[in-house]
Amino acid sequence: MRTAICERLGIEFPLFAFSHCRDVVAAVTNAGGFGVLGAVAYSPDQLDTELTWLDGQVGGRPYGVDVLVPGKVDPSAHDRRVHLMDAVPDRHRDFVTHLLAKYGVSAPGRPMTPVADEMGRRVTASGATGLIDVALKHRIGLIASALGPPPPEMVTRAREAGVPVAALVGTVEHARRQVAAGADLIVAQGTEAGGHTGEISTLVLVPQVVDAVGPVPVLAAGGIASGRQMAAAMALGAEGVWCGSVWLTTEEAETSPAVKRKMLAASSLDTVRSRSRTGKPARQLKSAWTEEWDAGQESPGPLGMPLQMLLAEGAMGRIVAAAEKGEPGALELANYFVGQVVGQLDRVRPARDVVYEMIAEFGDAVDRLRRLSE
Amino acid sequence: MRTAICERLGIEFPLFAFSHCRDVVAAVTNAGGFGVLGAVAYSPDQLDTELTWLDGQVGGRPYGVDVLVPGKVDPSAHDRRVHLMDAVPDRHRDFVTHLLAKYGVSAPGRPMTPVADEMGRRVTASGATGLIDVALKHRIGLIASALGPPPPEMVTRAREAGVPVAALVGTVEHARRQVAAGADLIVAQGTEAGGHTGEISTLVLVPQVVDAVGPVPVLAAGGIASGRQMAAAMALGAEGVWCGSVWLTTEEAETSPAVKRKMLAASSLDTVRSRSRTGKPARQLKSAWTEEWDAGQESPGPLGMPLQMLLAEGAMGRIVAAAEKGEPGALELANYFVGQVVGQLDRVRPARDVVYEMIAEFGDAVDRLRRLSE
Missing domain, CATH: 3.20.20.70 (Aldolase class I)
Structure with a gap:
């Protein structure tokens, strides 16, 4: 062309x-x-x-x-003296802990602080x-x-x-x-x-x-x-x-194969612009994760970028691992960024x-x- | 073609x-x-x-x-024995009265009930x-x-x-x-x-x-x-x-010339899908009307169709008449249905x-x- x-x-x-x-x-x-x-x-x-x-x-x-x-x-992301994860308020950590428990996510997580620090700075x-x-x-x-x-x-x-x-x-x-x-x-x-x-x-x-x-x-x-x-x-x-x-x-x-299956089954109505994964509006599969953060009674509301991203990435790693094992609660929570064309895939x-x-x-x-x- | x-x-x-x-x-x-x-x-x-x-x-x-x-x-819309406007809760009427006062809309309204009944039934x-x-x-x-x-x-x-x-x-x-x-x-x-x-x-x-x-x-x-x-x-x-x-x-x-001027000045970011004019999500110019109904502290939330439409049409008639006279509050409230292409017009x-x-x-x-x- x-x-x-x-x-x-x-x-x-x-x-x-x-x-x-x-x-x-x-x-x-x-x-x-x-x-x-x-x-x-x-x-x-x-x-x-x-x-x-x-x-x-x-x-x-x-x-x-x-x-x-x-x-x-978030200005704290620029400060190399602090662990970025320390800037995440307890309310938000607690909400994630609560979500993982509510949906019965069993997989053990990696320690989040070093991963989060590296990722946030990037x-x-x-x-x-x-x-x-x-x-x-x-x-x-x-x-x-x-x-x-x-x-x-x-x-x-x-x-x-x-x-x-x-x-x-x-x-x-x-x-x-x-x-x-x-x-x-x-x-x-x-x-x-x-x-x-x-x-x-x-x-x-x-x-x-x-x-x-x-x-x-x-x-x-x-x-x-x-x-x-x-x-x-x-x-x-x-x-x-x-x-x-x-x-x-x-x-x-x-x-992840579990998320891929969700995408193949999704219609174009199954995405949402949500701040729940990165702190900025990002379109992704609707899931219990987006619903709980965006409309849940107990939600503290998402943080800004990069803190919400660190919090979400850490949790989503555990969630997706559990979803791969077929855990139903984890399958409800699991999602990924995708556009409305998901309905064609x-x-x-x-x-x-x-x-x-x-x-x-x-x-x-x-x-x-x-x-x-x- | x-x-x-x-x-x-x-x-x-x-x-x-x-x-x-x-x-x-x-x-x-x-x-x-x-x-x-x-x-x-x-x-x-x-x-x-x-x-x-x-x-x-x-x-x-x-x-x-x-x-x-x-x-x-709304089932009441089918009942010819009642005035449709009677089905609008006092909270919602009061909110409209409050909005018109807050924005200093002075134009006298037409009596709403007969107009609303006819319109709702259509x-x-x-x-x-x-x-x-x-x-x-x-x-x-x-x-x-x-x-x-x-x-x-x-x-x-x-x-x-x-x-x-x-x-x-x-x-x-x-x-x-x-x-x-x-x-x-x-x-x-x-x-x-x-x-x-x-x-x-x-x-x-x-x-x-x-x-x-x-x-x-x-x-x-x-x-x-x-x-x-x-x-x-x-x-x-x-x-x-x-x-x-x-x-x-x-x-x-x-x-209306006042709304036309708003449209000619609007960008593609100046529309919103809102239930505030008809009770169903409808894209329209963002205005104080949509903001107050959708995000205002005192908003009772929009009614269903056709009741919200009756309420909104009655009020918007007064608002647009006042906007035509150059009343600044009415100009803030006035809007109309329009798509994102408004930014091209x-x-x-x-x-x-x-x-x-x-x-x-x-x-x-x-x-x-x-x-x-x-």
Whole structure:
């Protein structure tokens, strides 16, 4: 395909695959798309290992790395003298303990403090820097910032390395701010997307962002898991699409099997934008976890980012482990970030086949439009 | 254009314009689209007058009528022995009185009871029948049911008259139910739409509905106010589009000038799905009215339909009259149903020009897609 972004990045089909799973990233890149590895779960050393593996898989084809750089974080997250978990109020810890007991979650947890400290720091601007340093040592074709404008350091280093910077936005104003901060590529993400998301739908957001930031290229995200949806996004003026949810039920995905089954069974009504997993509104599977935090009588209400994320990640690790053993209460609680397209995902496929089907369906959709308008 | 629905209804361009304003309906129909008059605000006699006027304007070109038939209504609405307004609890009346005082709304109100009784009964299944009888006496090309499956009587009478029945849906399950109830055309409406709307975005909903009810034709609604958005909707498999919000800021629209100015200034973040105007979730401009009902400390919470609608319509009549006089409190409260596309609406245009611009931009969007995929 001939979009400007295809030429700039050297790809055949402007389908960007965001995944935390290196196998998905490799499969999409090798199928002619562009895989983007979500790096937030990795330490700098782990990221180095993953990217070295990827370099060996993709034969020089381009892939990218996504780091999570929130605009505002709880100030305590910046203080290396304290354990981040110490900043979590007792009421909130107690509520989690109560939830695990109420739903009979039996699996023993890992000690949360060191994991939480490491993880919390990685989602601060200074923490993300370590990941960016590692990423730029590899042959990456794109570096993305999932929350808030890219920090000036990130832009400077990426520019020096000749690597374009992408930024996710949910409003026109954020898009303008991202471009002013140096973003080379804007991902306009609608409310139907999984993970951190705004309120405006993709169909409404994308044309406004395209008009506001042109000639900076725009990718559409949210609500895209098929070739028809990709054609729709590009009819809006996008240069390509950024998909996350569709990979979660692929063969390669690291999604827990119990959560994958929930996704395959879910309808598009089974997601919710909730602050209960990260402290910021993020779309995810509705579950007893989201219900208890968002509407439960005893809920203390979610904390901000990153504290709620630390609390939730620690508990969710135990919950998912218990769900894998078939514990019914844990199965009720277990969830993961996913967009409204979850209602379309009804079977497990190799990631490569998803790409090929999207390419074929995209062509059919464009042909149909052409025939209708002749 | 060559969609099946164009051929069936005898139109050139499958752009359906829902409006309560007969001038918009006539302008769109005469420009090659298909105007649909929202009939809920009319008595059967008034509707007869409007349709007689329309018949004289459109020279035999097709137009439609939309009635609001909710699936479930407050049982008291069916009881002709009682005044519907008597079913509104004192707490709720008092809250409205309090709001009008708090915001200094000075305009005298019409006596609410007779208006409310008439209006409330029209949104019941039996009340809608009177409107349907009138509509079928005119040369209408479509009859639509905006809420819930069309009543069996409506389907039977429309079939006898050779008039297709359209039904609005927000989920795949509702679409299946509507087809089973006899709908000939499904309007799949995303959450970004104005008025009564579900939770699933247009981009996610439309392909699922198309796959579920084919070969029944599907129109896309929600988030569509430009040719690019129309092309996107049709890439998803829709046979045409159903637009409402875009007409509200046209020259012809009956929208109150004060509310029109709010719409022209609004961004796509300035709408909310709220039960505060009808008792069912309906997208509308965020205003002090929605804030006070949905998040105000003293709010008794909205009633069901139709009682909340009666209460809100009575108050909003006074509010809008006061807003027209420039009263600042009334301007804060005033609002109307509108979708997220309100952020795109920044100038007043004749409805005909909106149609022509959509036709031109649709062509450009299809051409761009074709070039990109060559």
